[in-house]
Amino acid sequence: MTLPFDIETQAGAARVGQMRTAHGPVETPVFMPVGTVASVKGVPQDTLEELGAQILLGNTYHLYLRPGHELVRKMGGLHRFMSWERALLTDSGGFQVFSLTSLRKITEEGVTFRSHLDGSSHLFTPERSIDIQIALGADIIMSFDECTEHPAGERRTRESMEMTLRWARRCKSHFDAHLQSRKSCDLRERGGAPSRQALFGIVQGGMYAHLRRESAERTMELDFPGYAIGGLSVGESREKTREMIAATLEVLPKDKPRYVMGVGYPDEIVQYACMGVDMMDCVLPTRAARHGLLFTSEGRLNIKNSRFAEDHGPADPKCGCKVCSRYSRAYLRHLFVAGEPLAGVLNTIHNLSYYLDTIRAVRHAIRLGNLSGIFQVAYP
């Protein structure tokens, strides 16, 4: 299984490329909006298309619990179920079960955890995660890894990294062995097109550059069509995040997509793309929107602030999105303060627009060979 990936142009370490998935092309560097349970909260799919989203991320842990991967499989896979014919990526569930600190137990076999919905007990193994992701049918699926807690000493981090490597091997073997079932699932969904689900490996190694490098090298021995850098943005400084990404990128192959999971602020997106990262995802634009926080060319804006009560201007005067071209800050503030559901809808549309515009601007700058001055505002 491979994922066609062509690099169109480079500027320093940064590059513009294209992944060709069975559900259309994805230009990189790309920011992937998060649609946890088969929906980007509050935003209809046609609006996501208008915003130019080329790929969405679904969460395996959540989809497994509700509506259940078998139901999604029966409905023709996640694309058809949620009526999203562009590309999809699912995470492995590893990060989510890791986050259930008091509700999970990790062994060599996998992770036993309790559902946050009803307390029921479940076991995710590397094989199980792959089976679930095959059933969901996303174009890109992820190895089941252990996200090392932060802080963690070197010995503990190495043990965790070794476990992730053993699990990666099990994921790869299981995935390769299930080519046939994958094909049959995909045939139902795609009306006969060949299966092209691609399994990515995940680099761990905590906050130790040499472990990151070792993890990358040994993950690459398994020969994945793309590599993610996991276990970052877990409480470390932004400088440390950057350092770990840099150490890993030195090792990762340049001809494969490189994905930093779970980042970040708009300026981080820009920074990492400039370092040569091809893919990123984050709940920040969507979650912040629901809390009334808007990302703009003038910095972060807390829309509930009373100084916006009579502000005729758009959320971001430099933004051309459908929210900024129609509604005032005063109206957006009113909606938020009044608890109107439209607040979350419009704020999310703006924030996603801002993130997708930002990454588009990065691609443009790379094509022009000029990365200077593409981003001015520092967050948070």
Added chain:
Amino acid sequence: MTLPFDIETQAGAARVGQMRTAHGPVETPVFMPVGTVASVKGVPQDTLEELGAQILLGNTYHLYLRPGHELVRKMGGLHRFMSWERALLTDSGGFQVFSLTSLRKITEEGVTFRSHLDGSSHLFTPERSIDIQIALGADIIMSFDECTEHPAGERRTRESMEMTLRWARRCKSHFDAHLQSRKSCDLRERGGAPSRQALFGIVQGGMYAHLRRESAERTMELDFPGYAIGGLSVGESREKTREMIAATLEVLPKDKPRYVMGVGYPDEIVQYACMGVDMMDCVLPTRAARHGLLFTSEGRLNIKNSRFAEDHGPADPKCGCKVCSRYSRAYLRHLFVAGEPLAGVLNTIHNLSYYLDTIRAVRHAIRLGNLSGIFQVAYP
């Protein structure tokens, strides 16, 4: 102040007409979606335009409390504040303060009530309601009335009706006396176009046909450009509602718009339009949507029902709305069960589409001169 209203064609008592407001034409019979606090819950304004909504209803009581009519006036009026350039109607607040049973006190002067938001005390008089509605700047505004409780004896109903008549006179006088301030408000909003806010009268009279007729006759003496029938759908039988509407319509002038407030189910909308009602509004399609109840050509559908879990079909196989043409019942059920905000958004879009399609079909049938068979499904 007058509201141009032309009747294009008639079929029996039913008629197709057009009201020409300063914010564009409104074809009648019309169903007005409710946008209580300057938003139809969860639905962006461009979607309402796509659905063909020609006029929305705003609630004076809610807008007065939040964001406040003075703020809305400063922002250029409700149209500009919510970025809705089509027609708007505001109710008088009478029904809402009537609904605050334990929190209000009615006297000749007006109604003292406590805010449902913070318990603060407020007084609405007929003059105050008109002032607020002038500040909001809707194209059609309503007299402040007393919605008689149900059940109520004849003496009590007459007393209440007499109060509504005295209040109607005060509303009319105050409205006429404030032409100048209305003009200046409107000039700000419309860039110089002449003010054309129209004040409608409201017929009360409880469940007594002779009082309804008397209320209509005496309200007409005040010469409003349109008349509403209020105080219905307050717990009486559907047959009683119909009877009260019929009694009132006999008396009301045929050349002015006739508006039944706060109704109803889709089949009621059709029935009343066929009787010659020109305008209706109701929270039912929007509120029911948020509870997962969908109106369809096959009847009402509770989308959370487990029988829809694997249903590939659209909510309504005969509906061409953007929800039915894209999403399955299985997906809509999943969104609702998972508590996803997109559930309310999509369900509301479908229900509004269904109501607006229904009233469009009624207009079409009237134009064809054939009212038979335009509606089959009985609700609830």
